[in-house]
Structure formats: C-alpha cells, structure tokens
Amino acid sequence: MGQRPFESLYRHGFARVAVAVPGVRVADPAYNVEQTVTLARQAAADGVLLTVFPELGLSSYTADDLFHQDALDDAVQDALAQVVAASVDIDTVLVVGAPVRAQGRLFNCAIAVCRGAVLGAVPKSYLPNYREFYEKRQFAAARENLDTHLTIAGQSVPFGADLLFTATNLDGFVFHLEICEDGWVPVPPSGYAALAGATVLVNLSASNIVIGKADYRRALCTSHSARFLAAYLYSAAGHGESTTDLAWDGQALVCENGDLLAEGVRFSDHPQLITADLDLRRLAADRLRTTSFADNVHDHREQLARLRRIDVELPIPEGVVELRREIERFPYVPADPTVRNERCAEVHHIQVEGLSTRLRATGMQRVVIGVSGGLDSTQALIVAAKTMDRLGLPRANVLAYTMPGFATSTRTRTDAHRLMAALGVTAAEIDIRPSATQMLRDLGHPAADGVPQYDVTYENVQAGERTSHLFRLANQHGALVLGTGDLSELALGWCTFGVGDHMAHYSVNASVPKTLIKYLIAWSVETEQFGKAGSEVLASILHTEISPELVPATDSAAPSQSSEATVGPYELQDFHLYYLLRFGYRPSRIAYLARHAWSDASRGPWPDLIPADQRNAYDLPTIKRWLAEFLRRFVQTSQFKRSTLPNAPKVGSGGSLSPRGDWRAPSDASAAAWLDELSRNVPD
Numbered sequence: 187m188g189q190r191p192f193e194s195l196y197r198h199g200f201a202r203v204a205v206a207v208p209g210v211r212v213a214d215p216a217y218n219v220e221q222t223v224t225l226a227r228q229a230a231a232d233g234v235l236l237t238v239f240p241e242l243g244l245s246s247y248t249a250d251d252l253f254h255q256d257a258l259d260d261a262v263q264d265a266l267a268q269v270v271a272a273s274v275d276i277d278t279v280l281v282v283g284a285p286v287r288a289q290g291r292l293f294n295c296a297i298a299v300c301r302g303a304v305l306g307a308v309p310k311s312y313l314p315n316y317r318e319f320y321e322k323r324q325f326a327a328a329r330e331n332l333d334t335h336l337t338i339a340g341q342s343v344p345f346g347a348d349l350l351f352t353a354t355n356l357d358g359f360v361f362h363l364e365i366c367e368d369g370w371v372p373v374p375p376s377g378y379a380a381l382a383g384a385t386v387l388v389n390l391s392a393s394n395i396v397i398g399k400a401d402y403r404r405a406l407c408t409s410h411s412a413r414f415l416a417a418y419l420y421s422a423a424g425h426g427e428s429t430t431d432l433a434w435d436g437q438a439l440v441c442e443n444g445d446l447l448a449e450g451v452r453f454s455d456h457p458q459l460i461t462a463d464l465d466l467r468r469l470a471a472d473r474l475r476t477t478s479f480a481d482n483v484h485d486h487r488e489q490l491a492r493l494r495r496i497d498v499e500l501p502i503p504e505g506v507v508e509l510r511r512e513i514e515r516f517p518y519v520p521a522d523p524t525v526r527n528e529r530c531a532e533v534h535h536i537q538v539e540g541l542s543t544r545l546r547a548t549g550m551q552r553v554v555i556g557v558s559g560g561l562d563s564t565q566a567l568i569v570a571a572k573t574m575d576r577l578g579l580p581r582a583n584v585l586a587y588t589m590p591g592f593a594t595s596t597r598t599r600t601d602a603h604r605l606m607a608a609l610g611v612t613a614a615e616i617d618i619r620p621s622a623t624q625m626l627r628d629l630g631h632p633a634a635d636g637v638p639q640y641d642v643t644y645e646n647v648q649a650g651e652r653t654s655h656l657f658r659l660a661n662q663h664g665a666l667v668l669g670t671g672d673l674s675e676l677a678l679g680w681c682t683f684g685v686g687d688h689m690a691h692y693s694v695n696a697s698v699p700k701t702l703i704k705y706l707i708a709w710s711v712e713t714e715q716f717g718k719a720g721s722e723v724l725a726s727i728l729h730t731e732i733s734p735e736l737v738p739a740t741d742s743a744a745p746s747q748s749s750e751a752t753v754g755p756y757e758l759q760d761f762h763l764y765y766l767l768r769f770g771y772r773p774s775r776i777a778y779l780a781r782h783a784w785s786d787a788s789r790g791p792w793p794d795l796i797p798a799d800q801r802n803a804y805d806l807p808t809i810k811r812w813l814a815e816f817l818r819r820f821v822q823t824s825q826f827k828r829s830t831l832p833n834a835p836k837v838g839s840g841g842s843l844s845p846r847g848d849w850r851a852p853s854d855a856s857a858a859a860w861l862d863e864l865s866r867n868v869p870d
Contacts, residue, residue, distance in 0.1 A: 190502075191506045192778065192869055193506045193508065194503070194505070194506045194507050195463055195507050195511075196356070196502050196503065196507060197778075198467070198509075198775045199465065199466045199467035199470075199775065200463045200465055200466065200467075200509060201236075201356060201463070201464045201466055202234045202235060202461055202463050202464075202507065202510075203234060203238070203417070203419060203440065203462060203464055204229040204232070204234040204236070204237040204238070204459055204461045204462075205237075205419050205420065205421045205438040205448075205450065205459075205460050206222075206225040206226070206237055206238065206239050206438075206457070207240060207423075207424045207425075207438050207450060207454070207457065207458040207459075208221035208222055208224075208225050208239065208240075208243065208424075208457045209221055209424070209425050209426045209455070209456070209457050210243060210246045210423070210424075210426035210427060211426055212246040212248055212427065213245060213252050213258055215258070215261040215262050215265035216264070216265065218243060218244050218246065218265065219265040219269060221457060222239055222243060222244065222280070222282060223268070223269065223276070224457070225239075225457055226278055226280050228459055229278045229459055229461070230278040232461060233503050233507040234278045234461055235356070235359070235501065235502065236278065236281065236361060236386065236388075236419075237278045237279065237280055237281065237459075238281045238388050238421045239281060239282045239390065239421060240390055240421045240422055240423040240424070240436075241294065241365050241366050241422075241423060242283045242285060242294060242423075243282055243283045243390070243423070244262055244269075244283065244284040245262050245265075245284060245285055246423075246427055247392035247427055248392075248423075248427045248428035250324070251323070251324065253285050253324045254292070254324065259285070259287055262284050262285060263339075266297065266338055266339050267339040267340075269282055269299055270299055270302060270303075270304060270339040270341075271302070273299045273301055273302055274301060274302040276301075277301075277503070278300075278501060279298060279299070279300040279305070279351075279361075279500065279501070280298070280299045281390065282296075282299065283295065283296055283297070283365070284297060285324075286307060286309075286336065286338070288331075288333070288336045288345065289331070289332050289333060291325075291326035291330060292324060292325050292326060293307075293309035293310070293325060293326055293328070293331070294310040294321070294325045294365060295307045295308060295310070295365075296310075296363040296364070296365055296388070296390045298361075298498075300498060300501065301501060303341070304338045304341045304343040305343070305344075305351055305496055305498055306351065307336060307338060307344070307345045308328075308345075308346070308363040309326075309328040309331060309345070309346070309347060309365075310327065310328060310364075310365035310366070310368060311327060311328040311329065311347045311364070311365075311368050311375050312367045312368050312370075312371050313327050313367065314366075314367045318394065318431065318432060328346065328347035331345065334346060344494060344496055346494070347375055348492060348493045348494050349362070349363070349493070349494055349496055350362055350379060350382060350383065350384055350493050350495045350496065351495075351498050352497055353498050353499070353500045354498065354499050355500055356466070356500050357466070358385055358467065358469065359385065359466055359500065360383050360384045360385050360386065361384060361386040361388055362375070362376055362379035362380075362386070362387050363388050363390065364376050364379075364388070364389050365390050365391070366389065366391040366393055369389045369391075369410065369420075370406065374410070376389070376414065376416075377410075377413070377414060378489060378490060379493070380414035380415065381479075381482055381483045381490055382483075382490040382493045385469050385470075386417045386419065386464065387410065387414065387416050387418045388419045389418065390421055391420060391421060391422040391423070392422065392423040392427070392434070393437070394432035395432075395433050395434060395435035395452075400435060403420065403422070403439070404439060407420045407439050407441045407446075408444055408445070408446055409444070410441070411441040411442055411443055411444055411445075412444030415473050415476065416442075416443070416469060417440065417442045417469070418440075418441045418442075419439070419440055420437070420438065420439040420441075422434070422436055422438065423436065424436020424437075424453075424454065425453075435452040436450065436452060436453070436454060437452050438458060438460050440462035440464075442465065442468075442469070443472060447462040447463075447464075447511070448460045462511070463509055463511040465511070467771060467775065468769060471769035471770055471771070472769075474770075512790055512791075513779050513782050513783040514790075515757070515761065515783045515784060515790070515792070516701050516757065516760070516761075516793060517761060517764040517765070518701055518760060518764060518838065518840055519793055520793075521791040521793050521794075523793075523794055526705065526793065527712070527713075530705055531709070533698065533706060533837045533838070534568075534706065536837045537694045537835065537837065538569055538572050538573050538576055539835070540692075540694060540834070540835030541553075541570065541573045541668070541692065541694055542577055544666070544692045544833070545577065545666065546577075548666060550664060550665060550666050551577075551579055552583045552663055552664060552666070553583070553584055553585065553666050553668045554660045554665045555570055555585070555586050555656075555667075555668040555670065556588070556589055556652050556653075556656055556670065557587065557588050557602045557606060558588070558602060559588070559597070559598030559599060559600070559601035559605070559727060559730070560598060560730065560732065560735075561672075561703050561727065561728075562670040562700075562703060563602075564605060564707055564724065565694075565698070565706055566668055566670040566693075566695055567584070567606070567609060568707070568715070568716075569694045570586075570611070570694075571610070581609060581610040581611050582610070582611065582612045583612075584611035585611070585612050585614070585663055585665055586613050586614070587614050587615065587655070587656070587659065588602040588603060588606070588613075588614075588615050588616075589617070589618045590615070590617055591619060591651075591652070591735070591736065592622070592737075593648075593735045593736050593737050593739065597726075597730060598730060598735060601723055601726050601727050601730070604719070604722075604726075605723045605724070605727070607719070608719045608720035608723055609716060609720065616655055618651040618652055622647050622651045625647050625650075625651065626643075626644070626647055629643065631643060631644065631647075638738075640736075640737045640738070644737075645682075645734065645737065646682045648736050649682035649734075650682060650686050652686075653685050653686050653687060653689060656690075666691040666692055668690060668691070668692060669689070669690025669691075669692065669693030669694070669695070670687065670694075670695055671687050671688065671693065671696065672696070672698055672699060672703055673699045673700075673763070673842065674699045674700035674701075674760055674763065675700070676696060676827065677759070677767075677816075677819075677820050677824070677843060678753045678759060678816065678820065678824065679820075679823055680752075681827060683826070683827050689832060690832045692833055693832050693834035694835070695834070696831060696832070696834030696842065696843070696844070697834060697836045697841070697842035697843070697844070698838075699756075699760045699763065699764075699840075700756040700760060701756060701760045702838075705793070707728055708724075708795050710724060711724050711725055711728075731748055732748070732749045732756065733749055734747055734749060754815050755802070758780065758784065758804055758809065758812055759816050761776075761779075761783065762816045763816070763820070764841075766816075766820065767841040767843075767848070767849065768839070768840050768841050772860075772863050773817060773860050773861075773863050773868070774863060774866075774867035774868050776813060777806065777809050778868075780813070781809055784803060784809065785805060787802065787803040806869065810864065810870065814861060814865075817860045817861055817864065818857050818861065820857075821851075821856075821857035821860055822855060822857035825852065825853040826853035828844075828845060828849065828851075829845050
C-alpha cells in the first residue's frame with residue numbers, strides 16, 4: 187500500500203473495473219476478437235484492473251446449432267489464442283465468453299485471462315430451456331463436468347464452477363464468474379462465492395430484451411450486491427446479435443452493496459466501456475460487522491470448503507490513478523433535493539415517534555426544554571411541539587425557558603423568544619447570572635468579583651446552572667427534561683458532563699449530526715411548518731454563528747465564541763465521524779476521502795441550500811490537522827461522556843454513539859495508534 191502515491195485510488199482500497207459491450211458479428215470470432223481486444227486496451231489505458239465482456243462474446247450468443255460446427259469451434263479456439271497472446275501487453279484481466287469443447291461436450295464458459303496466462307474457465311451452471319431459450323440443445327451444464335482442468339491456447343487451466351480468483355497484491359479483491367441464468371436462480375452460485383470471500387461478482391450475460399426486463403435486471407443485480415455485500419458486474423449482449431426472433435439491448439451494470447454505480451446506454455450501435463471505482467474497504471467493513479453473514483458462512487462451510495482458489499497478481503498501475511467515484515461532502519445529507527426532503531421528513535418522524543412513545547410510557551404530558559436560540563435547541567423544540575400535536579395535547583405543554591448567562595447575545599436571546607412565540611409553547615425566561623455568580627463565589631472563583639478569568643470552571647458553572655434549573659422545573663411541573671445535544675458534539679466531547687447539557691431525561695438529537703440538524707431546520711422553513719413568523723426566526727437561527735456563548739465579549743449583539751474555531755468545522759468533522767463510526771476506516775483513508783470530497787469546491791454536487799459564498803474547500807494539511815483533533819477527542823478524551831448518555835432514538839444508518847446501541851468503547855483508550863497512522867501515511 188505504502189509504495190503507491192497517496193493520490194492513487196489503489197493505495198486506499200479502491201479498484202477500477204469495467205463492463206464492456208462490443209459490437210459482434212454472428213459466428214464471426216475473427217471480427218469479435220478484434221472488438222474485444224480493442225476495448226480491453228482502452229480499459230487498461232484507463233487504469234482498469236478487470237474488464238468483463240458478454241456471454242459467448244467471441245462467438246456471439248445467437249449462433250444456435252452453428253455451435254456444433256467444427257469450423258466455428260476452430261475459429262473460436264483461434265480467437266481465444268489471440269486474446270491470450272494480446273493480453274501479454276494489456277494491463278487488465280480480461281473475462282471473455284466462449285463455447286469450449288471438453289470431454290465430448292460443449293460448455294458455455296467464462297474465461298479469465300491476464301498477461302498471457304489463462305487463469306481459469308468457468309462453465310455455466312444453469313441452462314435455461316423455457317420460453318425463447320433452448321440452451322440445453324447446444325450446451326452441457328457445469329454439473330456434467332468430469333475434470334478439474336482443460337486445455338485452452340495450449341495451457342492446462344483450472345476448469346469448473348468452483349473457482350475463486352484471489353488477488354495477491356490488492357487486499358479484498360476476490361472475483362467470481364457466473365453466466366447469465368446463474369444469477370437468476372433462487373440460490374445463485376455467486377451467493378456461495380460471496381460467503382467464501384468473493385467481493386467482486388461477475389455475470390457474463392446475453393439476455394434478450396423485452397418490455398420491463400431492463401428494470402428487473404437492474405433490480406436483480408443491485409439486490410444481489412446488497413444481499414451478498416459485494417460488487418456485481420453485469421454485461422449483456424448487444425448490437426450485432428441475431429434478431430431472427432429476439433432483440434438485444436446491451437445493458438451494462440456495475441453495482442455495489444445495493445447501489446448502482448454505473449450503467450451504460452442501452453440499444454447503442456457503438457461499442458461501450460463503462461467503468462466504476464469499487465470500494466473494497468467498504469465491503470470489508472460491512473462484512474466484518476454483519477455477524478449474520480459469518481453465521482451463514484458457517485451453515486454452508488462444507489460446500490464453501492470445496493471451492494478452489496486461484497491466485498492472481500493484478501496489473502495495478504504504479505502511478506497516480508485519480509478516484510472518479512463521487513464522495514459526498516455531506517454523508518448525512520443527500521445533495522438531491524427530493525431525496526433530502528424525504529430524509530428530513532423521515533428523521534423528523536423518528537424523533538417525534540421517540541419522544542411521543544416516551545411520554546406515553548411515563549404518563550407525563552409535559553416537557554421542559556432550554557432554548558438558546560441555537561441550532562440544537564431549535565430542532566429539539568420543533569420536535570417537542572410536533573410531538574404535542576401528535577399526542578393531541580396543547581403546545582402549551584412544552585415548557586420552554588431561555589436562560590441568559592454572562593455571554594448571551596442579544597441576537598440569540600431575541601431569536602429564542604421569537605421562536606417560542608411562533609411555535610405557541612409556554613415561554614419563560616430565567617436569568618442564571620445571579621445563581622451562577624453565587625456558585626462562583628462559593629467556589630472562591632475570581633470571576634465572582636468581576637475578575638475576567640474565563641476558564642473552564644467559569645463556563646461550566648453556567649452550563650450546570652441551566653441544567654440544574656431544568657431538572658428542578660421538571661420536578662415542579664411533573665415534566666420530562668428534553669435534551670438538545672447532537673451527535674457531532676457527543677463525538678467531539680463538546681458538552682458539559684453530568685449536570686450540564688450532557689444530561690436529560692430523554693434526548694431527540696443525540697444521533698443527529700450538526701450538518702443534518704441545519705437541514706432539518708431548513709426543511710421546516712421550506713415546508714412552511716410554522717408560518718411566516720416561524721420561518722423568519724428559523725432563517726435567522728440558521729445564519730447565526732455556532733457558539734456556546736459562555737465567554738463575554740465587548741460586542742454583546744452577536745455570539746462571541748466560535749465552537750468551530752476550537753473543535754473544527756462541523757461539516758468536516760461530521761465527514762470524519764461518518765467514516766470512522768460507520769466503517770472504521772484508517773485515518774489515512776478518511777483523509778484521502780476528505781481530500782477527494784472537499785479539496786475542490788467546484789467538483790461534485792452541493793446541497794442547494796448552501797449559497798455559493800459558503801461552499802468551502804479544505805486542503806490536505808487542513809484536513810489532517812482537524813482529523814487529528816477529531817481522533818484525539820473521539821478516541822481518547824470523550825468516551826466517558828458517551829458511556830452515560832440518556833436514552834435517544836437512532837435515526838440513521840450512519841450510526842449513533844449510544845452505549846446501549848451502536849458504540850461500546852473504553853473510556854480510557856489511547857488515540858496513539860490512530861494519530862501515528864495519520865502522521866505516517868498522510869503527507870503534510
């Protein structure tokens with residue numbers, strides 16, 4: 187890994203693959219091999235490791251009884267020899283389809299070739315013999331094979347449906363071959379291959395086109411990739427196949443773990459080469475964490491043990507191959523407006539469901555919440571108001587308090603009051619400065635006498651006073667204290683432990699990152715949830731500096747502190763959090779992904795709610811700096827706060843930090859291993 191440039195995708199567990207759909211001529215291997223080699227050379231020049239061609243592509247699929255003609259067999263053997271000879275200087279593994287005679291039978295085969303060597307030949311396992319298909323007339327199925335090897339282009343090569351091709355020089359790249367109908371049966375061969383370790387599942391297909399079939403193929407391939415936690419490459423026969431009775435659309439697909447990464451143009455009369463960069467580490471991370479996958483391996487271990495493994499040294503480029511895969515800047519926030527609005531609505535419903543169920547369970551009908559005029563308390567207050575609507579209770583049952591302290595700005599205080607009025611909750615204000623001053627005096631702290639000693643004690647006295655008031659108010663009114671802190675703050679330890687914003691009776695934002703909270707509030711504005719007055723104050727809150735507001739400033743009109751100046755930009759730290767929590771990637775890989783996503787503001791889509799002047803970019807040294815800060819805080823200094831979190835609903839697949847759910851970790855761990863890996867493997 188370390189020998190390749192940091193900028194190359196091959197250093198970070200990605201692999202570029204291609205699905206090729208050449209033009210063919212029926213029963214003309216000499217023409218077909220030329221088209222195949224031409225596309226293979228294009229793929230190799232583009233840094234592709236594995237290039238997949240359609241079923242029976244060297245002969246054409248629609249040769250019918252011509253398959254039993256000696257002349258066609260001779261031409262196919264010549265074409266295979268040409269593929270092998272040409273592959274010597276083509277730096278990609280070619281997977282081609284051809285009819286192969288062996289043991290007095292004819293097998294429909296997928297053949298893998300690399301740098302002059304035939305790696306193996308895999309016969310089709312399931313021959314369709316229904317409707318328009320009549321393959322058993324020409325071919326024998328894999329189960330009829332009697333030998334483990336056959337000869338191709340003068341080489342004795344492994345033969346059978348039990349082959350796994352394992353890369354010796356790229357961790358996690360193991361590919362398996364199946365042919366067309368093999369992927370359509372209830373228990374496809376690729377399923378067993380995936381359980382045995384295959385991560386790249388390849389299907390060489392012909393598959394004529396009829397109405398609706400393309401959608402079904404797409405659904406089939408994406409679902410296979412999801413069920414098997416793998417990539418699935420699909421190449422269907424296209425232009426040039428016989429249209430005597432059928433038509434062909436040349437559908438080409440690359441799927442990964444339920445996602446469609448790339449698809450070609452159907453019905454093209456020109457050759458096609460579609461590429462995609464597979465994320466092998468993502469597949470490995472999901473398989474590692476999905477314990478039921480391992481259980482399934484155990485249940486089929488006898489069959490899996492019979493699979494043969496063929497070692498392959500992949501032709502990996504030594505220079506820089508830039509990643510072309512889209513990495514979203516905001517992994518918690520879809521850039522597409524329609525998807526984002528659906529996501530925001532779903533998160534909102536989950537939050538409301540969590541709080542309403544908790545209130546029913548406790549028999550309580552009121553909640554107490556502190557409202558600061560910032561993002562987190564705003565979203566929590568919205569959820570509280572909507573929960574009362576759902577329960578058929580008046581919004582007045584939300585007892586909302588703004589509690590100005592030594593550094594509360596005019597803007598946030600005003601916005602808090604405007605928000606409470608717009609939502610129709612019971613609004614009140616408690617000035618915590620007298621009680622906070624008394625506590626500072628009891629502690630013998632100089633600030634009690636006006637000395638500007640603004641240390642952590644000074645800050646946490648204010649945070650503690652607010653929470654202490656909220657709990658006693660809850661006692662007084664028979665209510666539940668609603669927590670407001672978010673996932674980003676919990677990850678960074680940016681909360682006051684115990685009697686502070688760390689604690690509540692129930693929380694609704696604890697698995698919602700800061701970047702998503704901004705969009706949830708923006709969604710409330712877009713969908714006009716609270717009328718004109720509500721939208722105006724929510725818009726003001728969205729444009730306020732994120733701040734704890736605990737240290738006074740000369741200008742009291744706006745927040746004096748910047749949270750992001752201390753803990754890093756939330757948009758960047760949320761990116762780091764997602765990939766560490768969801769996948770457990772090494773820091774250098776996270777930095778590589780962050781560089782790809784954030785180094786150029788003009789590359790890739792942005793959520794439309796971010797104005798052009800707020801579309802930030804971060805270079806690699808900046809990413810490295812804030813990632814180090816994140817790792818130190820997340821791994822080493824903040825876990826003790828997360829070990830005692832209040833209950834809160836999990837809202838996304840990106841994970842939560844509940845000690846009862848997604849994340850169990852020691853409070854006294856060292857971040858040295860993470861920081862060392864970052865230091866060694868990420869350039870300054």
